[in-house]
Amino acid sequence: MSFISESQLANYRSRTRIFLKSDxxxxxxxxxxxxxxxxxxxxxxxxxxxxxxxxxxxLNTEGVDIYVDWMDEEMPAYTNANTALRxxxxxxxxxxxxxxxxxxxxxxxxxxxxxxxxxAAKYIENxxxxxxxxxxxxxxxxxxxKIYPYIEYENGNGKYLNGASISKGYYxxxxxxxxxxxxxxxxTWLTS
Numbered sequence: 001m002s003f004i005s006e007s008q009l010a011n012y013r014s015r016t017r018i019f020l021k022s023d024x025x026x027x028x029x030x031x032x033x034x035x036x037x038x039x040x041x042x043x044x045x046x047x048x049x050x051x052x053x054x055x056x057x058x059l060n061t062e063g064v065d066i067y068v069d070w071m072d073e074e075m076p077a078y079t080n081a082n083t084a085l086r087x088x089x090x091x092x093x094x095x096x097x098x099x100x101x102x103x104x105x106x107x108x109x110x111x112x113x114x115x116x117x118x119x120a121a122k123y124i125e126n127x128x129x130x131x132x133x134x135x136x137x138x139x140x141x142x143x144x145x146k147i148y149p150y151i152e153y154e155n156g157n158g159k160y161l162n163g164a165s166i167s168k169g170y171y172x173x174x175x176x177x178x179x180x181x182x183x184x185x186x187x188t189w190l191t192s
Contacts, residue, residue, distance in 0.1 A: 043114040
């Protein structure tokens with residue numbers, strides 16, 4: 001699994017404005033949001049605001065609505081058991097679950113707990129990791145992450161098993177039992 005670097009991700013921030021609270025969808029079941037757009041629950045480390053802003057800018061270019069828990073006015077002001085119950089509800093309502101997989105997020109108890117909930121509620125078809133790292137190093141002590149699909153950029157030089165070229169762009173790569181990966185263009189995955 002390769003990682004998008006923080007500097008690569010920052011390129012999306014420069015193309016878009018910084019997100020505002022009004023850019024985040026609250027995932028209320030009675031919400032007036034346009035439901036033709038897919039909804040992504042974004043699991044992330046709260047202290048990584050710049051990475052979060054860049055990830056939101058990146059996903060916005062793919063035409064999705066994004067849910068960020070701490071911007072949801074319905075969440076309790078202080079973390080408690082009700083926070084956990086509300087997060088479970090929000091993960092179930094979302095169409096897709098994406099973990100912004102930074103080294104800090106991987107070490108976070110909350111992000112790992114949310115990933116477990118996402119696994120139970122969405123499993124392989126609707127869950128993906130978005131690995132972000134400063135140095136392109138792999139995550140140690142997190143081998144369990146290798147079972148999940150992940151978002152990765154293809155530069156156009158890769159080949160499918162049949163020899164056909166893989167087009168340039170972002171893909172969700174799902175590990176298969178035989179060691180190969182199933183590639184789905186990110187935009188297709190987000191809307192499926």
